[in-house]
Amino acid sequence: MEKAAPVAFASAKMRALKEDELFPSTPGKFKIERSHQFHRQYQRCFASSTTIFLWVIFLIALTASFLSFQPFLSSSSRLSSAHSWGGLQWERQVRVSASPRRPSGLTVLVTGAAGFIGSHCSLALRKRGDGIVGLDNFNSYYDPSLKKARRSHLSSHSIFIVDGDINDARLLSKLFDIVPFSHVLHLAAQAGVRYAIENPSSYIHSNIAGLVTLLEAVKSADPQPAFIWASSSSVYGLNDIVPFSESHRTDRPASLYAATKKAGEEITHTYNHIHGLSITGLRFFTVYGPWGRPDMAYFFFTKAILAGKPITIYRGRDGLNLARDFTYIDDIVRGCLAALDTAGKSTGSGGKKRGAAPYRIFNLGNTSPVNVPTLVSILERHLKLKAKKHVIEMPSNGDVPFTHANITLAMAELGYKPTTNIDAGLKKFVKWYISYYGHAARGIFKTNL
Numbered sequence: 001m002e003k004a005a006p007v008a009f010a011s012a013k014m015r016a017l018k019e020d021e022l023f024p025s026t027p028g029k030f031k032i033e034r035s036h037q038f039h040r041q042y043q044r045c046f047a048s049s050t051t052i053f054l055w056v057i058f059l060i061a062l063t064a065s066f067l068s069f070q071p072f073l074s075s076s077s078r079l080s081s082a083h084s085w086g087g088l089q090w091e092r093q094v095r096v097s098a099s100p101r102r103p104s105g106l107t108v109l110v111t112g113a114a115g116f117i118g119s120h121c122s123l124a125l126r127k128r129g130d131g132i133v134g135l136d137n138f139n140s141y142y143d144p145s146l147k148k149a150r151r152s153h154l155s156s157h158s159i160f161i162v163d164g165d166i167n168d169a170r171l172l173s174k175l176f177d178i179v180p181f182s183h184v185l186h187l188a189a190q191a192g193v194r195y196a197i198e199n200p201s202s203y204i205h206s207n208i209a210g211l212v213t214l215l216e217a218v219k220s221a222d223p224q225p226a227f228i229w230a231s232s233s234s235v236y237g238l239n240d241i242v243p244f245s246e247s248h249r250t251d252r253p254a255s256l257y258a259a260t261k262k263a264g265e266e267i268t269h270t271y272n273h274i275h276g277l278s279i280t281g282l283r284f285f286t287v288y289g290p291w292g293r294p295d296m297a298y299f300f301f302t303k304a305i306l307a308g309k310p311i312t313i314y315r316g317r318d319g320l321n322l323a324r325d326f327t328y329i330d331d332i333v334r335g336c337l338a339a340l341d342t343a344g345k346s347t348g349s350g351g352k353k354r355g356a357a358p359y360r361i362f363n364l365g366n367t368s369p370v371n372v373p374t375l376v377s378i379l380e381r382h383l384k385l386k387a388k389k390h391v392i393e394m395p396s397n398g399d400v401p402f403t404h405a406n407i408t409l410a411m412a413e414l415g416y417k418p419t420t421n422i423d424a425g426l427k428k429f430v431k432w433y434i435s436y437y438g439h440a441a442r443g444i445f446k447t448n449l
């Protein structure tokens, strides 16, 4: 590029100079003169054989520089977005990261690898010797520095995260060209239930358009990987039969977020039906733990309590406390790995289905709902600080009053069995939070209970 730019610049300058010389600056009268003058100049230029020779050399140089920079030009549109990928060094990093370290290890593309669940799953897969390539767009929905810290942590375990978007079809096609992925663990999404009111289009962009772009790439990949992805407990919406079972109604979402996750379940079904993709949808129930998401209540409650700031606790319209089936990250990771290990093969090749492939949906919850005031009191105990509580009626923002998972199916088919209760899980979270954000150093652990 260093060479091409001056050539292009010089030729542009030449053109500009010639035009300046050829055309007088006063408009109007020169029109005829202009054509005469141009004609004379044209004749002068090509009259001598030396000039013709120079022109030929110039054109050859121009063509050569254009051809030699074709690969760069083809990736320049990628660079025009915030992301960068491509090049030999990049391909080498992708290939090395994708190589399993154990015989018959999986080769997994983990989308959202710099996210909460994605980073934990990537690490767990690497620890048992699987090959992983991460993909993440490092967007600023919440503090990207936390995502970058997760990336550094993964990088120290030789996991490479591609900086790119699931909406980038060319990037996906490149990844599937250079790595024969056995599985895709699709965890990239626009998360958060209440943010959908503020920014609805971000949910369509990531959870619908991004999902379809990714499925198109998976469909065309050879070999065709099995597809395991993050649905959500929120698909149960207004369902009030507890505990929530996979056979219950999911056609009454309470938020746009939930609606996009429900749509994802239907969209993946069509790819299973038409293209033979092996599909496993995992309905996660309010996952929490170390390296968690700062937009979730347990996380920002902790921050506020440590800072002595008030927290807002929502209460149901009937005066009842809201409750969630909070599920600890390590249990979820075990569920994800079991889903990968038990996923049947996709049957398509070259985009054509060769036979029926599995389509599965599982609840991954804890089966012990905890109400929000109890969550807060556990945090208070572990933080040794009293929260300043501000209780208000639940706004109409997409929240549901409670969630409670029936995990019978996941237990039977995945061997899934959550083992961490909310007290033990929040204790681990608080320990991580203090070590990560360093509040202990500021003497915040003095009790005010």
Ligand SMILES: O=C(O)[C@H]1O[C@H](OP(=O)(O)OP(=O)(O)OC[C@H]2O[C@@H](n3ccc(=O)[nH]c3=O)[C@H](O)[C@@H]2O)[C@H](O)[C@@H](O)[C@@H]1O
Pocket: 191, 192, 193, 232, 233, 234, 235, 284, 285, 286, 287, 295, 296, 297, 298, 312, 313, 314, 315, 322, 323, 324, 372, 399
């Ligand atoms: O399981 C799920 O499907 C979903 O779990 C969480 O959503 P949510 O359960 O709403 O988790 P939080 O946002 O952490 O809220 C937890 C509880 O705290 C309550 N809350 C939240 C915020 C607040 O300021 N006050 C408050 O009382 C909420 O009403 C809710 O009952 C995640 O944010 C979603 O991405 C995920 O898909």
